[in-house]
Amino acid sequence: MISQGLDAVASDCELLASLRRGEADALKTVAERHGPAIYRVAFGITRNQADAEEVLQDVLLTLARRSASFEGRSALGSWIYRIATNAALNKRRGKRSELETPLEDFLPTFGADGHRAGDRTYLLADWSQNPEEELLSGERRRVLERAIDRLPEHYRVVLVLRDVEDLSNEEVAALLAESVSSVKSRLHRARMVLREQLTQALA
Helix, strand or coil: CCCCCHHHHHHHHHHHHHHHCCCCCHHHHHHHHHHHHHHHHHHHHHCCHHHHHHHHHHHHHHHHHHHHHCCCCCCHHHHHHHHHHHHHHHHHHCCHHHHCCCHHHHCCCECCCCCECCCCHHHHCCCCCCCHHHHCCHHHHHHHHHHHHCCCHHHHHHHHHHHHCCCCHHHHHHHHCCCHHHHHHHHHHHHHHHHHHHHHHHC
């Protein structure tokens, strides 16, 4: 998460000062401390290992080059998340039309009587009682991965930052320069897509 204890804040301030001085080990320390989160965000958004690795390298170079421009109005971790998110979105945009499917194609549909349309077995499918490790293994995990792959980017980025990185709605809204209500709405719809894909897989 972005929220940090006093020790972490002090440590990041020292690290930032080292980056600004151009000390040789500073970038290595940034990579060790923040690299895993940068990669997770990059992969979550680009859905491609090679692209995520490129984004990680790009972000580290950006941090080295732009350390003097960091004004300290937010935590260093927040700044890094913002750079990583923007870099991953830029990497993804060239492939967006090729990979993404309109969100509505994944959501359940309902008849005029208010009942769910489609196979009746969808109504009976219940994956809510499955242990988490079962949901995240085998075919169910592949179903989730495919659904995330095809989410429009502005839904995927919210899902990744909230459910993978465990940032708060307020932190995500600040990173994306969006309202909290917009973040909540997108997150709800993205989760509905994942739920629908699991429902169809279990039906």
